[in-house]
Amino acid sequence: MKKHFIVILSLALFASCAKQGPVGPEGPGGPAGTSGATGATGATGATGKSNITTILDSVASGSWVSNAGSYDYNIPVTSIANSDSDYVTVAISKSLGSTAAWYPMPVSNFIISGDQLEYNYSNLSVNLVYTYALPPSVTLYFKITVTPPGLIQKGSRKPTGMFTN
Numbered sequence: 001m002k003k004h005f006i007v008i009l010s011l012a013l014f015a016s017c018a019k020q021g022p023v024g025p026e027g028p029g030g031p032a033g034t035s036g037a038t039g040a041t042g043a044t045g046a047t048g049k050s051n052i053t054t055i056l057d058s059v060a061s062g063s064w065v066s067n068a069g070s071y072d073y074n075i076p077v078t079s080i081a082n083s084d085s086d087y088v089t090v091a092i093s094k095s096l097g098s099t100a101a102w103y104p105m106p107v108s109n110f111i112i113s114g115d116q117l118e119y120n121y122s123n124l125s126v127n128l129v130y131t132y133a134l135p136p137s138v139t140l141y142f143k144i145t146v147t148p149p150g151l152i153q154k155g156s157r158k159p160t161g162m163f164t165n
Contacts, residue, residue: 050151053079055144056096059128064135071135073128077144083122085149090119090126093141102143111136
């Protein structure tokens with residue numbers, strides 16, 4: 001019984017020494033720990049290609065061929081492998097260089113009021129069509145971009161990443 005009395009007395013004394021009052025401010029942070037081990041390096045993937053091709057070409061004023069009320073010029077484009085599934089765009093400019101302004105075709109009133117420039121394409125070529133009473137009087141520059149079907153969104157004729165309004 002004496003042992004029990006000493007244990008109870010010890011617990012009572014220990015409990016009565018507990019400090020009552022508000023919590024003090026947080027102490028300063030400790031030093032930064034060491035960095036962990038570097039994880040394993042993952043496997044390197046195969047090098048891929050987007051296969052998007054861009055061709056720059058120019059057409060001098062005397063190069064257009066008369067064709068029943070319009071003037072045509074054909075540009076060979078070997079990257080158009082399948083005109084049913086490749087996506088082809090053409091832009092036009094009156095100059096080259098860092099200050100050149102490019103306009104997506106078709107365009108109207110580009111050289112002179114009332115003219116029309118458009119294009120069509122088939123396997124391996126783009127045909128440019130200029131509609132006006134006379135052929136173009138200046139050299140024109142064309143930027144042809146071919147996007148393969150793997151980069152075209154399903155249900156769309158626009159390459160992935162292009163927006164529609």
